[in-house]
Amino acid sequence: MKKHNCDKAEADITTQGHNPYEIVKKLIKESVYSLELHENIYYMLEKPMRMLEVSIPVRMDDGNLRNFTGYRSQHIDILGPTKGGIRFHPKVNVDEVKALSIWMSLKAAIIDLPFGGGKGGVIVDPEQLSERELETLSRTFVRKLTPIIGPQKDIPAPDVNTDPEIMGWMIDEFDQLRGYNIPGMLTGKPIIIGGSLGRLEATGRGVVFTIREAAKKLGLDLTQATAAIQGFGNVGSMTAKFLYELGVKVVSVTDARGGIHNEEGLDIPDLLEFVGDKENYASDYSKANSITNEEMFGLPVDILVPAAIENQITKETAPTIQAKILAEAANGPTTPEGDKILEEKNIFVIPDILCNAGGVTVSYFEWVQNTMNYYWKEEEINQKLEEKMLFGFDKVLEMREEKKCHMRDAAYMVGINHLVKAMHARGWIKDSDLNQNPE
């Protein structure tokens, strides 16, 4: 079958046993404290407002039934409908999905999008399914989610191992159930049925906007800079493309099977052509040397981009990192121990909830276009994306300067501040919740 692996590179990389939900809760708690807010704010934000677990029975090609498990977490809906992708991955679990939905809330808040955070996942290795089995799984999952999703409630999108084709099946299922077309119920769909120009490239494009801004800040000339990327799915490959276009020498990329390295810089357009529509693995590209994931982290590059899954920058990998900029294209790629080491080494971290927010930003544009039923040119979309990413970057930088903290803490504080204002405006919290030690 054709591989459905937008972010396939992630599939076999282990998450090292860290619990992302515990990590995000700790970070929220610290930010609430640094913002001098009452701990009531933490209690309001620590739990998703709704978490649905569903069974997804699929008749397999061999005639047997297999019953998969899926989740959808909706974190908070004060700013608008919840929004976020659906991933298919064998390591999906309740806590991961909860954490991912909280990260989506913070991303939307930093970029000032009228959305809350949501995320879904199915415990499955899509590599093991036939095309028909995958389609049945996708359609059945949407049927099970139907009561809680919709353009004004919760809007799914692609994530790890899901792509526009899968979104096409999902929206078709929803439309058939409702009896008419509802293009805004999901984003990242094929352009012909209401997808947005620029959505496929959006996350990588956004990542590179933030790298460009960080380089400016550090006085790093990108035409003389080198980069290495972990993961060559949608996000990793698009990041490589846009870095290459800016004149950055991308010397190494890795995927689930291994990695490639060329000190002189990889020919990214040629590599993208080789990988094609996921016909080949980047690690099988013959015009480069092979390299392991661990070796790639330690390369003497200026920019390192983890674009795979959680918990890759750890107490084992962080000490080897030589990069000046770490751009978190993946969600949650750094463990707290890894983070501490990055701080000690004074590496400029562009945190995930800012760095990879370009995807949900163009998803927002897609939803807006669907709502007004009028479609913008790609140029216009890319320009609006750039504006939004710079807006978010500047806000985080300002907070970093104000609080004399690291970029990750600053990003959390910007996001939390925004949510606090909305909760206050709705009367969910009182003035006394805005002070650490109320009278």
Ligand code: GLU
């Ligand atoms: N899955 C992407 C993310 O983690 C995009 C979500 C969306 O477009 O709604 O940000």
